[in-house]
Amino acid sequence: MTIIAGERTKLQVAHVKLSYSRAFTLRAYLLQTHEMLFDAHNHAFRVLGGVPRRGIYDNMKTAVDKVGRGKERQVNIRFSAMVSHFLFEAEFCNPASGWEKGQIEKNVQDARHRLWQPLPNVPSLEALNDWLETRCRELWSQTGHGSQPGSIADVWSEEIRHLMAVPRPFDGFxxxxxxxxxxxxxxxxxxxxxxxxxxxxxxxxxxxxxxxxxxxxxxxxxxxxxxxxxxxxxxxxxxxYDWRHYLAVVQRKPGALRNGAPFAEMPPAFRSLQQHLLKRPGGDREMVEILSLVLQHDEQVVLTAVELALQAGVPTKTHIINLLHRLIDGTPLSTPTIPAPPALTLTTEPQANVERYDALRRAREARHAS
Incomplete structure (x- = not known):
């Protein structure tokens, strides 16, 4: 149990421990399922710096489909694939025989005091696992080995030379x-x-x-x-939802864009553009055509073009496409000022003279009088 984003959350924690050095690592998950087990092995071997040649397990359902007599086990196919990937031998304890893996049982008990009291308060599960990894490494240095001179970290530095190299992570889906x-x-x-x-x-x-x-x-x-x-x-x-998945639908039915739930999660710039365009006749279709640009161009570039169009006060499809091509081609977005040639320079500046309009009015009144 821990506190994640202000809420008390029950967790499933994977414990992995090396028998000789007693180096250990923990990783927390929300569920105890196959994909969690495979991910725990990937991270454990990465933290421990290698793969042992033998692993001792209890008869967990994520690894064993059926427990037979003695050491007979019907091992899960995906678990067997993981073992073959890392090239170690998996052994399973006898049922209700916790002493056969006493080190890990003690590690679970010790972790309650070392790591879970008081309850960690973290913003996310990822942050908790990062903290657990760092804290486990610290405990290696702070905890004496017991039967060997030095700390767990000292003995681990000897054991790591005898571990097998860590291959690429197992694709454990x-x-x-x-x-x-x-x-x-x-x-x-x-x-x-x-x-x-x-x-x-x-x-x-x-x-x-x-x-x-x-x-x-x-x-x-x-x-x-x-x-x-x-x-x-x-x-x-x-x-x-991913609103991009529904672009093919709104291309045929643009009206679905107005109240479609997937499009409520569009970026703010697209939402702001939609508010402008839907006020115009045909704005639905124009908005769909702009959104469809992300299918041919990088979405971030399209977003930048939309933001520039909104800032310029010209939220139209034509202007956005023009800006998009300028961004892609690297053309300057603003038109440079072109100085006028000397031959075209005005010698006499024109002056505003509104009295000429009064003369036109008087001439018109004279015609009506005649």
Whole structure:
């Protein structure tokens, strides 16, 4: 339990410890799932500086599908793939035999006093994990080894030479087959995520990572979202939109731009431009054509062109496209002042003389009088 963004949050913490040096590392997650387990190994081996040749585990459901007699285990396929990736041997304890991994059991008990009392107060889960990593390294230097001279850090500096090299991180996702809804959404854990409109009513593959989800179709990643969690049933489910996914829809139906939920999350410059354009006849279609520019050009450049047009007080499609091409080509945005040639210099400055209009009025009155 810890406090994240002012809210008490229950966490699942992965503990990894080297048997010889007793160097340890912790990483916190919101759930205890396969993708969290794989991510914990990636970070643990990075922090510990290498991969041990053997790992001892309890019979957690994320690793073992079925516990047999004695040491017989039906190991999860994805867990086996991770073990093969890092090239170490996985062993599992007997059920209800905590003494077989006594070091890690003691580490869990010690961590309650060293790290979780008082409760950390952090702005995000990422900040908590950064703090845990730093604090664990500090404890290595501050804690004596016990059976070897020096601190845990001293003995770890000896052990690291015997660890296997850390390969590239294991791509530890969990994959689900999904069908995109007619409203271009897929469901995961009571939440919904948008998908490009061209994939509506089509099957896609949803790859779940600890902090994000990736949607794959036809062998290509088509979009990515930050993963959101709705852990309690009293919280409403969330819909995560990417307004770019719905551009193909509003190109056919520009009126959907006015009240479409996905477009409520556009950048402020686009929202301000929309308020100007929707006051004009045909403003819906003009706004859609401007938004569609992000499909061919860098979105940040398009945003800059829109901001410049708003600052100049000319929020029109023609002016924005002109500014966009100037930004892309590197052409100066302001027109330089061209000095007039000497031959065109005025010798006599014209003077305003409104009395001439009075003469015209008198001549007109004279004609009417005659």
């Amino acid at each position: 969990v994959e689900h087959a999904k069908r995109v809804s007619p409203t271009c959404l897929v469901h995961l854990e009571r939440n919904r995520y948008s998908v490009p409109a061209s994939f509506a009513n089509r099957p896609v593959s949803l790859r779940v990572y600890p902090d994000r989800i990736v949607l794959v179709a036809e062998g290509q990643a088509i979009c990515e979202h930050r993963r959101v969690f709705a852990r309690s049933h009293d919280r409403l489910s969330r819909t995560v």
